[in-house]
Structure formats: C-alpha cells, structure tokens
Amino acid sequence: MTDKSLDRRARRTRKLLSEALFALILEKGYDAVTIEDITRRADLGRTTFYLHYRDKEDLLLQSIEETADELASRVAHLYEEISQTEMNQPPSEPSASASPVLFVFQHAAENADIYRIILRGEGAYQVMHRIREIASRYAMGFLSARFKENNANNAPSIPLEVIANFFAGSLLGMLTWWLESGMPYPPAEMAHMFRQMTFLGLQQAVQPLSEARLGKKG
Amino acid sequence: MTDKSLDRRARRTRKLLSEALFALILEKGYDAVTIEDITRRADLGRTTFYLHYRDKEDLLLQSIEETADELASRVAHLYEEISQTEMNQPPSEPSASASPVLFVFQHAAENADIYRIILRGEGAYQVMHRIREIASRYAMGFLSARFKENNANNAPSIPLEVIANFFAGSLLGMLTWWLESGMPYPPAEMAHMFRQMTFLGLQQAVQPLSEARLGKKG
DNA sequence: TTATAATATGAACACTTTGTATATTATTAT
DNA sequence: ATAATAATATACAAAGTGTTCATATTATAA
Secondary structure, eight states: OOOTTSOHHHHHHHHHHHHHHHHHHHHHOGGGOOHHHHHHHHTOOHHHHHHHOSSHHHHHHHHHHHHHHHHHHHHHHHHHHHHHHGGGSOTTSOOOTTOHHHHHHHHHHHTHHHHHHHHTTTTHHHHHHHHHHHHHHHHHHHHHHHHHHHOSSSOOSSOHHHHHHHHHHHHHHHHHHHHHTTOOSOHHHHHHHHHHHHHHHHHHHHSTTOOGGGGOOO | OOOTTSOHHHHHHHHHHHHHHHHHHHHHOGGGOOHHHHHHHHTOOHHHHHHHOSSHHHHHHHHHHHHHHHHHHHHHHHHHHHHHHGGGSOTTSOOOTTOHHHHHHHHHHHTHHHHHHHHTTTTHHHHHHHHHHHHHHHHHHHHHHHHHHHOSSSOOSSOHHHHHHHHHHHHHHHHHHHHHTTOOSOHHHHHHHHHHHHHHHHHHHHSTTOOGGGGOOO
C-alpha cells in the first residue's frame, strides 16, 4: 500500500499532504485549493510540498493511482477465482455472490472520500478519463470472455467497445449517485440492482412480473 | 439563442470570448487557460473580459447553460409530441423514430466541441453535476410515465431514482466514448444500440439469437 | 445627423499564488 | 556516533488576478 522504501518522515509527510488535499477538495472544490492551503492544513512548511510533488495535480493523481491500483489488483484476483468457479455453472446468469461489481461498491464505501473526488471529476480531464478507461477495459475483458463462452458462432449485434462503455458509464453513474446521496442502500443491494438492470434491461426492471414481450426482437 | 437585448458589440464580444475559451480548453485543458489567453485569442482587451464575466468559470458555465437550455427545451417539446403519439401504441417498445435519445446524439454531433468539454469534466464539479442532474431528471420523468402506463398495480422492483441514474450514466458513458473516438457511427445507429441495451439488457446484446434463458428470474 | 448612452481599451495598481534557491536545523537509518 | 536524508524559514522573481480610471470608439434612437 504505502511504499516501504521511503523514509518514515517522507511517508508521514505524503500521507498528511494527501489527507489534507482530500479534505480541502471536499470542502471547497479542487480549483479553490492552493498549495499553501494544503501545507497549512497538514501543518508542514510550504517548501516541503515541492520535495515530494510537482504540483497539486501531481499529488492528486498519485493518490488516485494508488487507490486505482489497489482496486484493480484485488478485482483481478477475485475475477480469476470467479471465472474458474463459473466454468461449471450456467455462465450468463448474473453471478450473485462475490461478483466484481459488488466488490467495486464495497471498495467505494471503504474509500468514499477519494471516490467522491474522482467521480465528481475534480482535477479535470485526466482523472475521470483514467477511471473510465479502467472501467471500460475491465468491462471489455469481462464481456468478451462471456461472449466467447456463449456465442462462438454468432457475431454480436452490438460492438463490444460500445457495450463496454455503456457498462462502464452505467456503473459510474450508479456509483456517483449512491455516494452523493449518502449510500442509502448496502453495497450488496446496489450490486444486485445493477446486475439486474444490466443483464435483463429496463423492461424487466420497470415491469418485473410481465414476461410476455421478451421474446420479441426490435 | 443569443440575447437580443444586448448591444451588438456586446453580443459579438461574448461570442468571441466563448469561442476562444472552447478552443483553448480543447487545446490545453481548462486549468491551463488564463484570462489573458482568452482575450488574446479573441483579440480583445483583457479588461473587456471583466465587463461581461466574473471569471473563467462564469464564462464556461454561462456558455454551457445556453447549450443545455436549448437542448432541454427542444427535447421537452419533442417529448410531448411523442408521448401523445405513443398513447395509441404498445408503450414499452423502444420507440424507433424521433426518440429523445436519438435527439441527444444529434444535438451532441452538432455541438461536439461543447459536449466534449462538458463530458470531459473540464471546469470541475459544477458542470458535470448539472448535466447529470438534467439527464437523470429527464430519465425520471420518462421512466415514471412509462411505469405508470404499464404497472398501475405492481411496485417496481428497483427504485426509480436508481434506474434514472443508471440510465443517465449509461447515456453519458456512450456519448463520451462516441465523441472521444470521433463519432464512428451515425447518431441513429448509436441511439438504436442504446435503446437495445437499455431495454433488453446485455443478455440480449451479447447473445442476440438465444432466447432460452430469458424467462428465468435471479 | 447628431446627441448620448453604452462599450471597449490601455496603463497602472495592489494582491495572491507559484516555483525555486539557500542556509540551517532536525530526524532517520545503520 | 555519524553520514545521509528530510524539513524548515526566509527570500525572490515571475505570472496571473481583479479593479480603477481616463480616454477612445461605436451603437442606438430622436
């Protein structure tokens, strides 16, 4: 998690700086935060900041990178386990327990501050762009695996890239709403609802008991 | 569109300023753009800027507000027409022609610059937040109308608020990808794919020809 | 066309923030 | 204990901000 190769003072300093930045961003927004704000909050000299980071954006991006890497590696690990387990199961059923989606909601709950900052788009383009990239690359892998399992013969009716970005967008949309409204449902419930809408579509979600029109094709 | 109550010079000045800002943001990112950059590009005196706008953010937000208002009013108009037309049709079929979703893709294509700026999250929190709000409020209205038509009796299995944010997120996700990759499909095709995924779910999109598992419920 | 009201401009100003340099002190690792 | 590393205070130049003011230009309506 935190780099052990660093001097103890340096580790402490960086931790204080990123915590101060997070708090200040949530208080008054990224743009309004100055370096002096950060170091004053962290109770450090202003010059100390420049010993560790180039500027405000550098600090934020490095902090986000840490969180993203941690999530990515843990999800990747979980994902491998799942794809093994599900080899012996009906594959396109929404997997209920230990799904990567559930994991994302849990991770977001544990790191709510940084997730809020990321999803609000603070720090502009680069941050949100990087997150969307991660989410849709992951979705691509996930979907192309499922697709190969199920449709060795048929071409998909919609390009995978499009599906992946639909998937990433909807996940980020639900995450954002969930965090901004104070996480009114537990992660498991959010994940369940997400899977339901994703796999079965709005038609099912809106009219749960009618199965009549499903066979039709547009 | 542009306020007729303004002096001709003032209209020209504001237009030049916003065009300059858009171009500069796309060139080097919101944060890096200074007021002097803007006025130099627009070939205006720096003090002139402050005659019209408080700061950089004010200029951007006003420009976005204009675009958003225009879209909102045009969609609202279209939406009324549709809901009348569809009263006499099977209501939960994805409506093919003249759908509000198609309209959004068209509007995005016509105003690609400002849409890119918005969706990249330039100008931070307020902008993206406002857009998500508009999108999900619209989705709320759209969905609750459909829901009432179809399910006067049953409670929806998923809260409308959640569905709306799922919907908004997926639309914004697809829009973003589409614009950032140079609009590789025509608006009509994007809208069609969006409707397909939204209403029928990934299951249908990924395995278009298998209708076997659809009846099941998780 | 002309009067006058509204806009645009350049120069100057105080102020904030940034990023760097330097000399000094404090802490860590071994 | 000591050599290396990190933190600090102070100072500085550069860039950007937002405002004021006197002056010039342009639009509008009588």
